[in-house]
Amino acid sequence: MFALVDCNNFYASCERAFQPQFNNIPVAILSNNDGCFISRSDEAKKLGLPMAAPAFKYRKFCEENGIKVFSSNYPLYGDMSTRVMNILGTFTPDMEVYSIDEAFLKFDGFKDYDFDAYGREIQYKVQKCTGIPISIGIAPTKALAKVANKIAKKLKSRTGGVFVIKSEEGRIKALKWSKIETVWGIGHGNLKRLQTRNVENAFDFTQLPDEWVRKQMAIVGLRLKKDLEGIPTLDLEDDARDKKAIATTRSFESTYSNIEDIRERISTFASSCAEKLRAQKSSCNHIVVILRSDRHKKNEPQDRGTAIITLPYATDSSLTIGNYAVRAVDTIFKTGVKYKRAGVIVSGLIPTNERQLDLFSSENPKHHKIMQVMDSMNDRYGDYKMKIANQDLQRTWKMRQEHLSPRYTTDINDIIVVK
Amino acid sequence: MTSKKPQETNSLTFFTPDDEQSLDIPISRNTVSAGFPSPAEDFKQKRISLDKTLVKNKEATFYARVSGQSMVGAGLDDGDLLVIDRSLEGENGKIAVCFLEGEFTVKRLLMEKDSITLMPENKAYKPIRVSKDSNLLIWGIVTYVIKAV
Numbered sequence: 001m002f003a004l005v006d007c008n009n010f011y012a013s014c015e016r017a018f019q020p021q022f023n024n025i026p027v028a029i030l031s032n033n034d035g036c037f038i039s040r041s042d043e044a045k046k047l048g049l050p051m052a053a054p055a056f057k058y059r060k061f062c063e064e065n066g067i068k069v070f071s072s073n074y075p076l077y078g079d080m081s082t083r084v085m086n087i088l089g090t091f092t093p094d095m096e097v098y099s100i101d102e103a104f105l106k107f108d109g110f111k112d113y114d115f116d117a118y119g120r121e122i123q124y125k126v127q128k129c130t131g132i133p134i135s136i137g138i139a140p141t142k143a144l145a146k147v148a149n150k151i152a153k154k155l156k157s158r159t160g161g162v163f164v165i166k167s168e169e170g171r172i173k174a175l176k177w178s179k180i181e182t183v184w185g186i187g188h189g190n191l192k193r194l195q196t197r198n199v200e201n202a203f204d205f206t207q208l209p210d211e212w213v214r215k216q217m218a219i220v221g222l223r224l225k226k227d228l229e230g231i232p233t234l235d236l237e238d239d240a241r242d243k244k245a246i247a248t249t250r251s252f253e254s255t256y257s258n259i260e261d262i263r264e265r266i267s268t269f270a271s272s273c274a275e276k277l278r279a280q281k282s283s284c285n286h287i288v289v290i291l292r293s294d295r296h297k298k299n300e301p302q303d304r305g306t307a308i309i310t311l312p313y314a315t316d317s318s319l320t321i322g323n324y325a326v327r328a329v330d331t332i333f334k335t336g337v338k339y340k341r342a343g344v345i346v347s348g349l350i351p352t353n354e355r356q357l358d359l360f361s362s363e364n365p366k367h368h369k370i371m372q373v374m375d376s377m378n379d380r381y382g383d384y385k386m387k388i389a390n391q392d393l394q395r396t397w398k399m400r401q402e403h404l405s406p407r408y409t410t411d412i413n414d415i416i417v418v419k
Numbered sequence: 420m421t422s423k424k425p426q427e428t429n430s431l432t433f434f435t436p437d438d439e440q441s442l443d444i445p446i447s448r449n450t451v452s453a454g455f456p457s458p459a460e461d462f463k464q465k466r467i468s469l470d471k472t473l474v475k476n477k478e479a480t481f482y483a484r485v486s487g488q489s490m491v492g493a494g495l496d497d498g499d500l501l502v503i504d505r506s507l508e509g510e511n512g513k514i515a516v517c518f519l520e521g522e523f524t525v526k527r528l529l530m531e532k533d534s535i536t537l538m539p540e541n542k543a544y545k546p547i548r549v550s551k552d553s554n555l556l557i558w559g560i561v562t563y564v565i566k567a568v
């Protein structure tokens with residue numbers, strides 16, 4: 001059996017864990033730089049605050065409707081996520097952390113288990129220890145666990161947040177309830193093709209002939225179909241390999257039209273990507289650099305520049321990745337454009353210890369030692385005391401975070417106060 | 420050190436050493452040139468860790484700062500640091516961090532049949548009695564208090 005555990009409105013729940021006065025009040029969380037809404041409590045959803053709504057357009061709406069707004073507090077969310085995942089890990093040895101607030105658990109050899117009771121025990125333990133409410137769907141396959149989770153969440157008053165697909169009738173009922181566009185792994189492209197075959201729900205999808213699905217949706221589609229039929233086909237994925245790309249992208253407080261400023265930002269983002277690569281012992285083969293103007297300012301020149309670089313060898317060096325990324329800036333930067341957002345994405349990841357040896361082009365071996373020293377110094381002294389020379393040494397970059405809550409769990413000066 | 424995944428060609432095998440996973444091997448700083456080795460060497464143990472001693476349930480442990488004197492009789496002074504375990508149940512006689520009327524408060528729990536009383540330990544403060552179905556939230560149980568002297 002598989003379970004999909006999902007934290008309910010995770011970021012909002014993290015804020016509420018330390019500020020319970022907002023427990024029954026609509027809460028919404030802004031993205032980095034307070035750009036747009038990325039998490040909403042059930043109450044805020046009901047009021048009609050759209051997902052990804054730009055903050056400036058909805059400032060008044062929030063005030064009028066009494067929606068409590070928070071800037072995103074990633075140190076807090078990251079720590080709370082780790083706590084939740086570690087607790088989940090005590091319930092089974094096989095687990096795949098799917099995102100910051102979702103995990104698949106696999107129950108191999110749990111014969112004759114009362115999964116409904118077990119699910120409720122998991123739910124109670126996580127809520128009790130962390131204050132984070134979760135929903136759990138349990139079923140014989142991963143895709144069905146996803147379906148069960150949706151039922152647990154959507155019909156909360158009946159399920160209490162835990163739903164198990166245990167019988168064949170239960171499976172068919174659940175699939176008929178699931179609209180095809182809500183099924184995990186069904187993309188926009190497939191949706192159109194499926195609609196031509198009158199597929200309305202997940203059950204209709206499982207009734208299609210295998211050959212048609214394989215032809216139209218390739219092996220991925222067929223695997224999904226088998227999984228929904230109750231034949232376990234999708235297994236837990238290896239976390240490191242699953243992460244196909246690492247990105248550092250940010251909106252700026254204001255806009256930048258000077259290439260020097262942009263070069264500096266890109267160099268910093270490249271360093272941050274390289275550091276994340278080293279932390280998970282991966283190297284990258286490709287670098288993508290993006291520059292974006294402010295699309296809300298329609299009267300200004302708009303530009304969306306993207307450069308994709310294929311490296312001569314896989315690397316995890318901040319120096320190499322930074323150099324290539326900065327060179328890429330020169331190719332896409334346009335004079336006169338005010339850039340609002342930029343980012344570096346590294347992809348084509350491979351484990352660093354499986355890098356191909358190349359006789360003619362490879363990393364200067366000194367980089368490896370330099371990077372080790374850099375990581376350990378930054379670890380010890382914090383706040384990126386050691387930087388690459390084209391990163392700004394004076395400035396510690398500040399995001400716009402007007403509604404930021406304290407770092408209750410990662411900074412001793414920010415802990416809760418009790419009377 | 421371990422070697423991982425050899426990359427094989429026809430006749431040569433290349434190994435990329437995995438030197439990222441360093442092993443912490445305790446090495447004595449007292450190098451003894453040719454004399455007698457330190458008699459303490461065989462008795463090396465891990466240093467005492469307050470973290471390990473005070474934190475029983477890592478994922479459920481949070482910290483709080485005391486403000487005010489309402490629990491001074493229990494040894495909780497203004498400015499003290501509290502270790503809170505959220506995994507523990509609220510029981511009669513335990514000191515708990517509760518959330519009531521918009522703020523966190525630390526008091527000793529007096530559990531009765533259909534009410535809970537939050538007992539201060541300072542004569543200047545009054546007990547707060549709430550019914551069991553009120554919206555009192557028992558947030559966590561205080562397990563240790565750490566104070567500067």
